Structure formats: C-alpha cells, structure tokens
Amino acid sequence: MANEERKNWRRRLKVPKTAVVGEIITIKTMAEHVMEPGVRRDPETGVIYPKKIIDTVICRFNGELIYRSQWFSGVSANPFMSFKMKAVTSGLVEVEWTDDYGQSSYKKAVLIVYDNEGKEILPIKVDNINPNKDII
Amino acid sequence: MSLNNKNFTRRSVFKYLSGFIVLTCSKLANAEFKAGQPFRDRFQTYRQTFRIEPDPEEAKRIVKNIIKGRELRDNLIDLKAPDIAENGNTVPISFSVKCSMKDNDFPKTVHILVLDNPFPEIAKFYFTPSSGEANVSIRIRMRTSSNIVAIAEMADGTVGETRSYVDVTIGACS
Incomplete structure (x- = not known):
C-alpha cells in the first residue's frame, strides 16, 4: 500500500535548458496518479472506489502565474500535458499539481534565455545594483 | 471456564455464541454487495452513486451555458484528435487557438467537452498573454465514440467552437 501511495506522487517536468529571446518553448508535464473517476466498482463487492483526481495544475514563471488548468474526472490516468511559454528573461519555472483532497506537489526547473548576441538576459538588471549599498 | 475442565457456565456459553453470531452476520452483510447494489462511501456524492449513465441533455445545457447565445467565430481553433482510438482510456x-497573444486577442478560457461521457466536462484551460501560444496537448478518457468539443472564450467576449468525431473501440469508465 505504501508503494502504491508513493506512485501517486511522482512528477515529471521537462523544460528546455536554454532559449533565445522571443522563442516559444514547450513545457511538458507528467504526473503519475491513479485519477480515480469515482464511477468504477469493485467487481467482487460492488463498492465504488472513492473519487481521487488532480484538480488544478498551475504554472508560474518567476512567481507570476502564466497558465492555469482545471481538470475533471475525464482526464486519463497518469496525466500528460504540454503547453507553451514565451521566453523573455531567464528565470524559474514552477508547476504545481493539487489534488481534490487539497494535497499539492510541485516541481521546478531553471530556464536560461540568451540575447541574439549570446548574452544572458537576467530577470533583474544587475547594472543598477550598487554593491556597496544594496548587497550586505 | 475452559472447555477442558467442562465447567460450562451460562455466561461462557453466551460469550462463544455471540461471537459466532457476529461472525456469520458480518459475512451475510458482505454478501449483499455482490448483487451490485449501490454502496455509498463517506466521501461520495449523490451524483457519483446514481448518475453513471450519460445524459445528452445535460451536455447540451453545459454547452449552452458556456456560449450564452453569442455568435460563433469560424476557424478559431485547430483541434487535432485521432479518427479511431483503440483504447478509450x-x-x-x-488544440491551438489561432490568435496573436497581444492585448485582448488571447483566449481567456478554453473548454474541452466529450458529449457522450457521463461527466461531459473534461478540462478548462486559462491563458494569459505571457503564455506565448495557446497550444495544449493532453490525454483524455472516452466512454463511447462521440464528438469532442473545444470552445474558446476570447478576452474581448467572442466565442469559437470546433468539433471532431472520434471512434472508440474499447471504452473507458469515466
């Protein structure tokens, strides 16, 4: 039982490591989950297995919500989803899955975005920081 | 008190008898579920236990509630689905929505429905301009061969719809 429960918590997230400015990248997500629709019965006893599905999937980039999806019982088991994102600056991509029991799990990945000249574009402008004042 | 000493008191006989009766009764109670009667779990809703058959009128009502009598735009969504699906699971x-993801020309929500499923709603997707393209691929469950409907609600209030028919050989339970 413990092993089966652990299976429900495996998550995968695939984000390309580098991108060029203005490029549209694909983010692939995969969650290992039973996605019990709440309709199936045990063939011997006739008892309905209780509903247990992933409700919401959220994607944030540098803390800003860019994409959200709400799922119902029609999504298949071990749900795979891929979506797009526009690369503007390099930063942190976070994807969060939430159960209908309120349990959540998340994965993160780092995306580095390069200029056309080959320079990295940082989310914060480093030139404006005064090292004597701002960094203690 | 034990059987070897053969000291049967009224109390000891009742003890063994009651244990025996409880065991047999519990077995009989479990046998009732074999007939396939609905058994309600603590976390189960009424809808789950009794509405297992698909209801086409409710699917129509859900589509009507999303569109709300607005005019449908042509060629808004590209929906890619297989013609024949061997496994309904x-x-x-x-799908991809044809639009420039700039101000007021992006889909706020995209609904995906399968009309002949007992629960026709499958997923909703909410986009923002910073998601550069409204292009999502996902795997769904289908009970019988039926229409897949994708409805996009744009930020400026217009609506588009596409349908595609999928033949399913082995249906899923959903």
Whole structure:
C-alpha cells in the first residue's frame, strides 16, 4: 500500500535548458496518479472506489502565474500535458499539481534565455545594483 | 471456564455464541454487495452513486451555458484528435487557438467537452498573454465514440467552437 501511495506522487517536468529571446518553448508535464473517476466498482463487492483526481495544475514563471488548468474526472490516468511559454528573461519555472483532497506537489526547473548576441538576459538588471549599498 | 475442565457456565456459553453470531452476520452483510447494489462511501456524492449513465441533455445545457447565445467565430481553433482510438482510456488530443497573444486577442478560457461521457466536462484551460501560444496537448478518457468539443472564450467576449468525431473501440469508465 505504501508503494502504491508513493506512485501517486511522482512528477515529471521537462523544460528546455536554454532559449533565445522571443522563442516559444514547450513545457511538458507528467504526473503519475491513479485519477480515480469515482464511477468504477469493485467487481467482487460492488463498492465504488472513492473519487481521487488532480484538480488544478498551475504554472508560474518567476512567481507570476502564466497558465492555469482545471481538470475533471475525464482526464486519463497518469496525466500528460504540454503547453507553451514565451521566453523573455531567464528565470524559474514552477508547476504545481493539487489534488481534490487539497494535497499539492510541485516541481521546478531553471530556464536560461540568451540575447541574439549570446548574452544572458537576467530577470533583474544587475547594472543598477550598487554593491556597496544594496548587497550586505 | 475452559472447555477442558467442562465447567460450562451460562455466561461462557453466551460469550462463544455471540461471537459466532457476529461472525456469520458480518459475512451475510458482505454478501449483499455482490448483487451490485449501490454502496455509498463517506466521501461520495449523490451524483457519483446514481448518475453513471450519460445524459445528452445535460451536455447540451453545459454547452449552452458556456456560449450564452453569442455568435460563433469560424476557424478559431485547430483541434487535432485521432479518427479511431483503440483504447478509450488514453485518447491524445491537442488544440491551438489561432490568435496573436497581444492585448485582448488571447483566449481567456478554453473548454474541452466529450458529449457522450457521463461527466461531459473534461478540462478548462486559462491563458494569459505571457503564455506565448495557446497550444495544449493532453490525454483524455472516452466512454463511447462521440464528438469532442473545444470552445474558446476570447478576452474581448467572442466565442469559437470546433468539433471532431472520434471512434472508440474499447471504452473507458469515466
């Protein structure tokens, strides 16, 4: 039982490591989950297995919500989803899955975005920081 | 008190008898579920236990509630779905909304419905301009061969709809 429960918590997230400015990248997500629709019965006893599905999937980039999806019982088991994102600056991509029991799990990945000249574009402008004042 | 000493008191006989009766009764109670009667779990809703058959009128009502009498735009969504799906448990579909993701020309929500499923709603997707393209692929469950409907609600209030028919050989339970 413990092993089966652990299976429900495996998550995968695939984000390309580098991108060029203005490029549209694909983010692939995969969650290992039973996605019990709440309709199936045990063939011997006739008892309905209780509903247990992933409700919401959220994607944030540098803390800003860019994409959200709400799922119902029609999504298949071990749900795979891929979506797009526009690369503007390099930063942190976070994807969060939430159960209908309120349990959540998340994965993160780092995306580095390069200029056309080959320079990295940082989310914060480093030139404006005064090292004597701002960094203690 | 034990059987070897053969000291049967009234109390000891009742003890063994009651244990025996409880065991047999519990077995009989479990045998009732074999007939396939609905058994309600603590976390189960009324809808789950009794509405297992698909209801086409409710699917129409859900579509009507999303569109709300607005005019449909042509050629807004590209819906890619297989013509024949062997396994209804995983039907890979993908859609893309044709629009420039700039101010007021992006889809706020995209609904995906399968009309002949007992629960026709499958997923909703909410986009923002910073997601550079409204292009999603996902795997869904289908009970019988039926229409897949994708409805996009744009930020400026217009609506677009596309349908595609999928033949399913082995249906899923959903």
